[in-house]
Amino acid sequence: MRIPVVVFFLITAANAPGQQEAIRQKIASAADKIEPKVVEWRRDIHEHPELGNYEFRTSELIAKHLKSLGMEVRTQVATTGVVGVLKGGKPGPVVALRADMDALPVTERSDLPFASKVKATYNGQEVGLMHACGHDAHVAVLMGVAEIFSSIRKDIPGTIKFIFQPAEEGVPVGQVGGAQQMIKEGALQNPDAEVIFGLHTDPKIEAGKITYRSGATMAAVNNMRIVIKGKGSHGANPWFSVDPVVVSAQVINNLQTVVSRNLNVTKNPGVLTIGTINGGSRWNIIPEEVVMLGTIRAFSDEDKQLIIDRMKQIVTKTAEAAGATAEIQVPYSTDYPSAYNEPALMAKMLPTLEKVFGKENVIAAPPETGAEDFAFYQKEIPGLFLFFGTMPKGKDPNTAAARHTPEFFLEESGMKTGVLTLTNLTLDYMFSKKQSK
Numbered sequence: 324m325r326i327p328v329v330v331f332f333l334i335t336a337a338n339a340p341g342q343q344e345a346i347r348q349k350i351a352s353a354a355d356k357i358e359p360k361v362v363e364w365r366r367d368i369h370e371h372p373e374l375g376n377y378e379f380r381t382s383e384l385i386a387k388h389l390k391s392l393g394m395e396v397r398t399q400v401a402t403t404g405v406v407g408v409l410k411g412g413k414p415g416p417v418v419a420l421r422a423d424m425d426a427l428p429v430t431e432r433s434d435l436p437f438a439s440k441v442k443a444t445y446n447g448q449e450v451g452l453m454h455a456c457g458h459d460a461h462v463a464v465l466m467g468v469a470e471i472f473s474s475i476r477k478d479i480p481g482t483i484k485f486i487f488q489p490a491e492e493g494v495p496v497g498q499v500g501g502a503q504q505m506i507k508e509g510a511l512q513n514p515d516a517e518v519i520f521g522l523h524t525d526p527k528i529e530a531g532k533i534t535y536r537s538g539a540t541m542a543a544v545n546n547m548r549i550v551i552k553g554k555g556s557h558g559a560n561p562w563f564s565v566d567p568v569v570v571s572a573q574v575i576n577n578l579q580t581v582v583s584r585n586l587n588v589t590k591n592p593g594v595l596t597i598g599t600i601n602g603g604s605r606w607n608i609i610p611e612e613v614v615m616l617g618t619i620r621a622f623s624d625e626d627k628q629l630i631i632d633r634m635k636q637i638v639t640k641t642a643e644a645a646g647a648t649a650e651i652q653v654p655y656s657t658d659y660p661s662a663y664n665e666p667a668l669m670a671k672m673l674p675t676l677e678k679v680f681g682k683e684n685v686i687a688a689p690p691e692t693g694a695e696d697f698a699f700y701q702k703e704i705p706g707l708f709l710f711f712g713t714m715p716k717g718k719d720p721n722t723a724a725a726r727h728t729p730e731f732f733l734e735e736s737g738m739k740t741g742v743l744t745l746t747n748l749t750l751d752y753m754f755s756k757k758q759s760k
């Protein structure tokens with residue numbers, strides 16, 4: 324018996340939720356099975372950390388895994404990046420998933436059996452290396468997601484791009500890399516992704532929980548370089564000098580008024596921090612100049628420009644008042660936009676998170692003043708950047724070690740939350756596009 328075309332499409336639409344739920348169950352079962360492997364990958368990567376643009380071992384591990392799953396794989400994207408493409412068994416949208424790979428110049432302090440003992444040269448100094456920001460977990464989670472989706476390839480209504488990115492923490496001086504370079508070298512193209520999802524660990528949130536924010540989620544960031552030039556003298560005769568050390572102290576104090584007195588903090592927070600101050604070579608010599616480095620954080624282009632303009636005015640006028648001069652470079656070497664979760668997309672995908680984890684485990688969070696170069700992908704296509712908890716249950720967040728510290732700790736049971744987040748977001752986004760046609 325021939326079924327009329329209209330009836331056929333009605334039956335197909337009615338079956339879609341059932342198909343979606345069946346795939347969701349497959350994913351849940353696969354996530355349970357693959358969890359030990361995800362933990363093993365993470366420990367291996369953690370024990371062998373690599374700096375940005377030097378993730379050779381890590382990228383080789385990833386590429387080998389993706390090729391074993393039968394994917395189309397590009398390597399050496401933006402130096403060490405890897406992009407895998409998995410074509411589903413059914414037509415549908417192209418969804419990109421991203422993980423960052425690089426470690427930090429931090430010497431690990433832990434008694435873990437897989438603790439890093441690796442050392443490398445960074446800015447001319449020998450330093451310890453450590454995955455002190457959870458990028459090892461990001462890679463392991465996305466490798467697990469890739470394996471799960473490859474096992475149900477015929478059920479996937481679309482195509483998935485797996486983007487493993489180097490140098491999120493920044494590139495060595497004189498090199499290029501990170502998200503911007505990945506985009507320039509076509510990571511989002513051929514096939515063209517229409518949406519991107521990314522995750523980050525949060526050592527202050529219990530494992531099993533997800534945090535999100537609609538709109539501006541992580542801060543835009545610029546760094547700056549300030550040079551105060553005065554007149555040197557013997558330390559015993561300061562009246563012959565224009566002391567750049569004293570001027571620098573005045574500049575630092577005056578800059579604290581930018582956020583506290585010029586920024587409307589009822590709308591968005593902001594940060595202006597001086598992180599280094601260097602000048603002089605001897606205790607009894609007043610130097611000719613002092614060099615300071617710092618950072619600006621804001622959640623809108625307008626606020627960022629306000630901070631920059633006010634900072635330039637304060638630095639220049641403070642120096643002039645003392646008879647010194649000031650040179651300001653902003654941005655100096657870093658210029659990231661704010662990571663922005665498209666509100667309509669966040670509203671669309673929030674029910675997925677609540678269904679998978681329960682509403683009580685999906686938490687709206689305040690903005691993060693940290694920065695993420697995932698923001699560059701979100702400038703190209705809509706995207707969501709979420710956080711999954713990696714703090715042991717019952718631990719006080721105030722005592723949990725922060726990111727970028729030697730004591731950073733990651734509760735590995737939280738990684739399955741990451742796997743379930745990316746797989747279910749991808750699945751539900753694809754089915755939503757399929758059903759809307």
